[in-house]
Amino acid sequence: MTATDVQRTAAPDLDHVREALWQAVRDGDEYRASDTVVGAVDAGLPVESALLDVIAAVQARVGAEWAANRLTVAQEHAATAIHERVIAALGHHPRHRPPEPHGTRVTVVCVDGEWHALPARLLSEVLRRHGLRVDFLGAHVPVPHLVSHLHRTGARTVALSATFSLHLPTAHTAITACQAVGVPVLAGGAAFGPDGRYARTLGADAWAPDARAAVDVLARGLDRPDPLSCDRRAVSGLPHLADQEYTMVVSTRRQLVKETLARLEERYPPMRSYTHQQRERTAEDIGHIVDHLAVALYVDDPEFLPRFLRWTAGVLDARSVPARSLDPALALLGRQLQDFPRASRILHEARAALDHLLPAPHPPGSGPAA
Amino acid sequence: MLLADPKGDVIDLNPAAAALLPDAVSGTRLRDVAPAWIADAHDRLLPTVPRQNAAGTEHGSLGDRTFEAHSSRTPDGDVLWWLVDDTDRRLAEAALDGERRRTAFLARASSALLASLNLERCMDVTATLAAGHLAEAAVVVAPARGHRFPVTSCLEGGSPVHRTVRCDPATVPGLSEALSGFPPVPSRWIDPAGIPDWLVPDDFHGPVGSAVVTPLPGQGVPAGALVLLRPDTRQAFSESDEIFARLFAARAGAALSAARMYAEQAAITSTLMRELLPPTLHEVHGVEFAGAYRPSGEGEHVGGDFYDVHPGADPGQETLVVLGDVCGKGLEAAVMTGKIRNTLHALLPLSEDHQRLLGLLNSALIGSHHTRFATLLLASVARRGRTVRLRVTSAGHPPPLIVRADGRVETTPTRGTLVGVFRNISSTTADIDLSPGESCLLFTDGITEARGGPLGDEMFGQQRVEEALAHCAGMPAEAVVAHVRMLAEQWVGRNRHDDMALVAVTAPRHAHLSAVDGHTRGRYTA
Numbered sequence: 001m002t003a004t005d006v007q008r009t010a011a012p013d014l015d016h017v018r019e020a021l022w023q024a025v026r027d028g029d030e031y032r033a034s035d036t037v038v039g040a041v042d043a044g045l046p047v048e049s050a051l052l053d054v055i056a057a058v059q060a061r062v063g064a065e066w067a068a069n070r071l072t073v074a075q076e077h078a079a080t081a082i083h084e085r086v087i088a089a090l091g092h093h094p095r096h097r098p099p100e101p102h103g104t105r106v107t108v109v110c111v112d113g114e115w116h117a118l119p120a121r122l123l124s125e126v127l128r129r130h131g132l133r134v135d136f137l138g139a140h141v142p143v144p145h146l147v148s149h150l151h152r153t154g155a156r157t158v159a160l161s162a163t164f165s166l167h168l169p170t171a172h173t174a175i176t177a178c179q180a181v182g183v184p185v186l187a188g189g190a191a192f193g194p195d196g197r198y199a200r201t202l203g204a205d206a207w208a209p210d211a212r213a214a215v216d217v218l219a220r221g222l223d224r225p226d227p228l229s230c231d232r233r234a235v236s237g238l239p240h241l242a243d244q245e246y247t248m249v250v251s252t253r254r255q256l257v258k259e260t261l262a263r264l265e266e267r268y269p270p271m272r273s274y275t276h277q278q279r280e281r282t283a284e285d286i287g288h289i290v291d292h293l294a295v296a297l298y299v300d301d302p303e304f305l306p307r308f309l310r311w312t313a314g315v316l317d318a319r320s321v322p323a324r325s326l327d328p329a330l331a332l333l334g335r336q337l338q339d340f341p342r343a344s345r346i347l348h349e350a351r352a353a354l355d356h357l358l359p360a361p362h363p364p365g366s367g368p369a370a
Numbered sequence: 371m372l373l374a375d376p377k378g379d380v381i382d383l384n385p386a387a388a389a390l391l392p393d394a395v396s397g398t399r400l401r402d403v404a405p406a407w408i409a410d411a412h413d414r415l416l417p418t419v420p421r422q423n424a425a426g427t428e429h430g431s432l433g434d435r436t437f438e439a440h441s442s443r444t445p446d447g448d449v450l451w452w453l454v455d456d457t458d459r460r461l462a463e464a465a466l467d468g469e470r471r472r473t474a475f476l477a478r479a480s481s482a483l484l485a486s487l488n489l490e491r492c493m494d495v496t497a498t499l500a501a502g503h504l505a506e507a508a509v510v511v512a513p514a515r516g517h518r519f520p521v522t523s524c525l526e527g528g529s530p531v532h533r534t535v536r537c538d539p540a541t542v543p544g545l546s547e548a549l550s551g552f553p554p555v556p557s558r559w560i561d562p563a564g565i566p567d568w569l570v571p572d573d574f575h576g577p578v579g580s581a582v583v584t585p586l587p588g589q590g591v592p593a594g595a596l597v598l599l600r601p602d603t604r605q606a607f608s609e610s611d612e613i614f615a616r617l618f619a620a621r622a623g624a625a626l627s628a629a630r631m632y633a634e635q636a637a638i639t640s641t642l643m644r645e646l647l648p649p650t651l652h653e654v655h656g657v658e659f660a661g662a663y664r665p666s667g668e669g670e671h672v673g674g675d676f677y678d679v680h681p682g683a684d685p686g687q688e689t690l691v692v693l694g695d696v697c698g699k700g701l702e703a704a705v706m707t708g709k710i711r712n713t714l715h716a717l718l719p720l721s722e723d724h725q726r727l728l729g730l731l732n733s734a735l736i737g738s739h740h741t742r743f744a745t746l747l748l749a750s751v752a753r754r755g756r757t758v759r760l761r762v763t764s765a766g767h768p769p770p771l772i773v774r775a776d777g778r779v780e781t782t783p784t785r786g787t788l789v790g791v792f793r794n795i796s797s798t799t800a801d802i803d804l805s806p807g808e809s810c811l812l813f814t815d816g817i818t819e820a821r822g823g824p825l826g827d828e829m830f831g832q833q834r835v836e837e838a839l840a841h842c843a844g845m846p847a848e849a850v851v852a853h854v855r856m857l858a859e860q861w862v863g864r865n866r867h868d869d870m871a872l873v874a875v876t877a878p879r880h881a882h883l884s885a886v887d888g889h890t891r892g893r894y895t896a
Contacts, residue, residue: 073853073857140859152488154488154490254826257824
């Protein structure tokens with residue numbers, strides 16, 4: 001916290017600042033966005049609150065507005081870029097710079113393939129303001145780069161961020177790699193589940209539900225794994241993967257999607273008159289189901305796929321596509337994977353969950369519009 | 371061999387037993403002449419063991435040796451004690467057991483030491499393991515950086531403490547030799563009284579009783595020294611302790627020198643790499659620039675795509691943007707991009723004339739021994755009022771795309787010959803005006819040729835780039851780059867892809883009032 005934050009007490013109304021930032025972001029006006037946030041901080045809003053209660057909140061709203069089909073993908077990406085600029089503006093602001101680092105060294109990183117870098121970026125900024133030495137490696141950091149960074153810097157802890165649950169297997173690779181070089185991992189982000197259950201499944205040393213909780217954990221510090229037992233942790237893993245079902249689904253993904261698409265067209269004649277784009281959307285939807293099925297197999301959680309389907313149903317519904325249309329794809333996939341007990345069970349339970357969600361049958365439609 | 375009656379009196383004993391129990395003669399009480407563990411066993415077995423049966427085996431010591439005592443009852447009811455000296459066997463067993471534990475420890479210590487290539491972390495692990503298994507306290511001293519020595523100390527059961535110490539190692543016998551790695555000396559006992567304070571951890575209990583300095587043998591480079599300390603309340607180090615310490619030191623030394631070499635190599639690599647990495651772009655003279663770069667390989671930092679923005683000397687001068695693609699991938703291609711970037715930097719004064727610039731670059735490339743060639747885009751950018759004016763020239767590169775304020779997407783009409791192959795090259799330059807909110811996107815074919823999509827094997831293609839760009843009217847340069855890049859990256863997913871590079875040049879939607887220094891934003895009018 002800077003001296004300015006302490007001196008001023010009458011902080012501006014959060015709802016008001018959030019609304020103003022939301023308007024600026026929706027209009028794609030980065031200067032107005034910057035001025036809104038910097039102005040609020042000038043008027044007494046603590047920087048941490050600006051980052052977590054304003055920017056993070058508006059970013060969450062951006063995601064929700066996209067899901068509700070009130071924002072395009074391009075607007076969503078623009079919002080993210082604008083938020084990045086606002087954070088940078090706060091970081092360089094002469095009156096709101098973070099203090100000189102004095103705490104332990106933390107590496108903040110997104111799982112490779114994760115393009116939602118903003119949560120990790122916000123965490124880095126907040127950690128800096130708590131005096132920690134932070135290396136923010138950003139999005140798209142391949143695990144070998146992360147490990148060589150750890151060798152080079154000797155960071156005490158890694159904070160690993162993942163938003164999109166499809167990245168959980170990669171997150172597992174990152175977690176085991178960090179632990180193998182003796183660095184404990186704090187996992188955070190929506191991908192790890194609302195209760196952090198996948199952080200536990202994947203053997204993370206800690207999990208935090210939000211940035212403030214993460215700051216608490218990291219400021220306290222995590223115990224380093226016992227050096228003499230590092231090699232044992234590397235041997236223990238996820239025993240359910242021994243059935244090879246995850247590997248099989250991942251390696252045959254392309255065939256599964258093509259086959260399912262072809263069978264759908266056989267069954268539902270209207271699909272044959274789909275435009276190229278509609279067909280691509282449908283293929284995308286099937287691809288997402290296969291990808292989530294694979295991760296459900298990886299984390300061995302029967303609730304994983306239904307949770308994705310509930311979310312997808314909402315997204316489809318906002319685009320006037322009945323969620324019921326997902327069922328035939330699930331059924332066709334189930335048929336192709338009938339020799340695989342875990343995959344069959346997961347698909348069966350997912351269909352039951354979907355059945356619960358919506359009543360009347362309907363032919364498959366186009367997926368979420370870009 | 372000793373015979374005693376049920377009452378506990380000695381009946382007879384042979385000369386060997388007499389030598390062990392000098393007070394024992396016929397008629398003395400067993401309890402008076404033999405150790406209690408034999409007398410107790412004698413009393414215990416009488417009611418339980420019938421005559422003519424062998425009883426159990428007891429174990430205990432006589433003087434400084436240990437014995438097994440086998441008892442059996444004679445037909446008369448007396449007890450015959452056979453005393454067997456097992457001192458050596460016991461010692462051998464204890465030694466073997468100790469050796470097993472030490473070997474197991476060394477094996478696990480090796481994997482623990484090999485886990486990290488970070489020097490400080492290796493010192494931590496070395497000190498922690500040594501303090502837990504070799505002595506009450508361990509101090510690792512690394513070779514000096516300047517006059518300062520990195521030192522990590524650890525107490526048994528404690529956490530390692532790292533600090534740097536300014537000291538003269540010559541004051542500690544054996545330390546200088548151990549630190550310089552030459553001459554190769556064995557570990558050395560040192561007089562506890564002569565140990566300087568900095569070598570004793572703060573929380574060490576009581577005065578140091580014994581201390582030994584063991585060199586950590588490196589691989590060609592000295593790795594440091596391990597100092598083991600025991601308080602005076604504990605037994606001094608034995609010879610086997612010292613040998614064990616040296617076995618451990620050999621492993622720790624190998625790990626520490628590997629970490630040191632890795633750190634040196636990594637420093638060299640990152641210094642060289644810094645020159646090859648694409649620059650971070652920002653606003654220059656009221657024009658927004660943003661770039662994104664992703665090399666092909668997972669382990670790669672650099673590749674054959676590159677971009678640079680060379681700011682004009684003042685707002686009246688043009689800023690030159692270069693984006694290019696050298697044939698090939700990985701480090702070799704990156705080295706070539708470095709040469710091209712340097713050459714272009716030297717040719718900046720000629721950037722008025724794109725054709726001349728490309729001609730000189732072409733000659734330089736043909737003249738060099740490299741067989742690689744490159745495609746390039748040059749864009750000279752200057753702001754005139756609220757309009758941003760560009761002169762764009764392609765040298766064999768896909769032409770940039772422009773998104774207009776109303777979302778229309780246009781292709782820049784420029785074409786030309788790639789550089790580094792033909793003696794004579796030609797190109798055409800296109801003049802473009804960007805109104806506020808309009809962007810020009812320069813990209814490499816890694817974007818359009820990215821294979822993936824829902825079916826896994828389709829190219830992203832020009833069409834999708836244009837569709838993506840159509841949504842970018844009025845967006846800041848960073849958002850334009852982020853949007854196209856994210857769509858292309860989602861499209862490839864986990865598939866292999868070529869290097870990808872993108873640069874957006876954007877006319878800001880809002881006009882700045884004050885001049886901008888290129889690093890901070892100025893004031894603006896809405």
